[in-house]
Amino acid sequence: MKNRLFLLLLGLLTGCAVSAKAPEAREPLPTPPRWYVLVDAGHGGFDGGASGIDTGVQESELNLQVALLVAEALEDAGVRVLMTRTEKGALGGTKREDMARRGELLTTEGADAAVSIHMNKFSDRKVRGPMAYYQAGAKAGQALAQCVIDRLTEAMGLKSRLANPGNNFVTRVPACPAVLVECGFLSHPEEERLLQEEAYQKAIAEAIARGVLAYLEASAGGEPLPEVGS
Ligand SMILES: [Zn+2]
Numbered sequence: 654m655k656n657r658l659f660l661l662l663l664g665l666l667t668g669c670a671v672s673a674k675a676p677e678a679r680e681p682l683p684t685p686p687r688w689y690v691l692v693d694a695g696h697g698g699f700d701g702g703a704s705g706i707d708t709g710v711q712e713s714e715l716n717l718q719v720a721l722l723v724a725e726a727l728e729d730a731g732v733r734v735l736m737t738r739t740e741k742g743a744l745g746g747t748k749r750e751d752m753a754r755r756g757e758l759l760t761t762e763g764a765d766a767a768v769s770i771h772m773n774k775f776s777d778r779k780v781r782g783p784m785a786y787y788q789a790g791a792k793a794g795q796a797l798a799q800c801v802i803d804r805l806t807e808a809m810g811l812k813s814r815l816a817n818p819g820n821n822f823v824t825r826v827p828a829c830p831a832v833l834v835e836c837g838f839l840s841h842p843e844e845e846r847l848l849q850e851e852a853y854q855k856a857i858a859e860a861i862a863r864g865v866l867a868y869l870e871a872s873a874g875g876e877p878l879p880e881v882g883s
Contacts, residue, residue: 684731686731686732686733687731687732688727688731688732688733688765688766688866688869689732689733689734689735689761689763689764689765690727690732690733690734690735690764690765690766690767690768690865690869691734691735691736691737691758691759691761691764691766691767691768691827691829692720692723692724692727692734692735692736692737692767692768692770693720693736693737693738693755693758693759693767693768693769693770693823694713694716694717694719694720694721694736694737694738694739694770695712695713695716695769695770695771695823695833696711696712696713696716696743696771697713697716697717697738697740697741697742697743697744697751698713698741698742698743698751699743700713700743700748700751701713701714702716702771702772703772703773703774703839704774704839705839705845705849706774706778706839706840706842706845707842707845707846708845708846708849710839710845710848710849712771712772712774712839713741714741715772715836715839715848715849715854716770716771716772717738717739717740717741718851718854719770719836719854719857719858719861720736720770721736721739722854722855722857722858722859723768723770723858723861723862724736725858726858726859726861726862726863727862727865727866730862730866732866735758735761735764737754737755737758737759744758752822755822755823756822756826759823759826759827759831760826760827760828764827764828764829765829765830765869766797766829766830766831766832766865766868766869767823767824767827767829767830767831767832768801768831768832768834768861768865769821769823769824769831769832769833769834770834770836770861771833771834771835771836772835772836772837772838772839772848773835773836773837773838773839773840774838774839774840775838775840776840777840778840778841778842779841780838780840780841781837781838781841781843781844782806782809782811782814782837782838782844783802783805783806783809783811783814783834783835783836783837783857784802784814784817784834784835785798785799785801785802785805785816785817785832785833785834785835786798786816786817786818786819786821786824786832786833786834786835787816787817787818787819787824787830787831787832787833788818788819788820788821788824788825788831789818789819789820790818791824791830791831793830793872794824794830794831794832795816795818796830796868796871796872797830797831797832797864797865797868798816798817798832799815799816800864800865800867800868800871801816801832801834801860801861801864801865801868802814802815802816802864803864804860804861804863804864804867805834805836805857805860805861805864807860808856808857808859808860809856809857809860816832819833821833830868830872832865834861836848836857837857
């Protein structure tokens with residue numbers, strides 16, 4: 654598992670190095686971004702979310718780090734991105750104010766998809782790996798979540814998993830398809846450590862971005878959406 658991850662990261666790094674081209678003499682005409690994606694870093698400020706069992710790391714900080722990397726990966730792919738927060742603080746002085754502001758941002762007109770980034774925690778410290786939640790009953794949200802979890806399990810060398818139905822504010826409120834990604838478990842000793850490493854965060858963020866793009870391209874192409882579990 655560790656070796657596979659290392660090779661994957663190495664592959665990503667060398668892939669980047671090879672594809673970095675010298676600037677062209679004539680730049681292509683700028684094209685307007687094809688997609689508009691909302692990226693939400695869960696919690697923030699007074700609301701730290703879950704905390705790591707061994708290191709005490711706050712979920713809110715890791716969410717922001719990964720969300721910034723997701724935004725970067727999407728922007729590199731020519732996607733327009735709006736983030737709910739780019740700072741450590743909450744979006745309001747109280748939980749209610751924070752949710753009201755988050756709700757406003759997550760209903761931004763013209764958005765094609767919304768991605769909320771979180772970290773998980775569970776009493777059984779052996780439980781690990783990513784999860785992707787969609788709003789129960791939302792077909793497009795389910796397809797988006799499945800695209801994301803497929804890329805994540807692939808990147809981590811894990812067996813494929815089904816996206817999970819749920820009822821969360823950040824998947825319920827947006828008008829566009831929405832997914833809540835639990836990147837890993839802060840209760841799993843190795844994942845708690847890995848989730849704080851920038852290279853691991855980057856691999857997760859790029860997998861999430863690839864999943865979102867795969868969903869958007871499939872939905873726009875009129876191709877049948879990936880078959881997901883019933
Ligand atoms: Zn959370």
